[in-house]
Amino acid sequence: MFVSTPAVRTATTLVSVTLAALLLAACGQDDDPSVAAPSTAPTSAAPSTATPTAPTSTASGTPSASASTAAVDRQITVTIAKKRVDPPTGRITVSKGQLVRITVTSDVADELHVHGYDLGARLPAGTPGSVEFRADKTGLFEVETHESELVLFQLVVR
Known part of the structure; x- marks a missing residue:
């Protein structure tokens, strides 16, 4: 026989609230505070190590500089057209x-997401979106789109 006491009710409520909070904290599509529209200025929603920036026309893999940010060590550029990723999905290695x-740049509106770093940017159709961050975590991280669920590449940080 189960006896309900104030202590049991309190413990049950606490467990329920904790589970609800954990479920709400899961990866969401539209409620991710690190997702920002492409801009030239840092946004307060992104961590201090991640700054969405305006796109540049720098070719993939070459260092570049922009007037508003420090020179990046690695520029990675991806284009999506008709659900095809260019360059084709693979691994890209950077140093810690x-x-x-x-x-x-995607031909349809979508959302860029960098797993492990929990960074993202909105991708309006035909307009480049960017994320910029310091690769301070080692490991293998998927970079994908949320709406079309395309894996763009796997980022290896060594």
């Missing part, structure tokens, strides 16, 4: 501590 900028 490098400043990385990922710029993506």
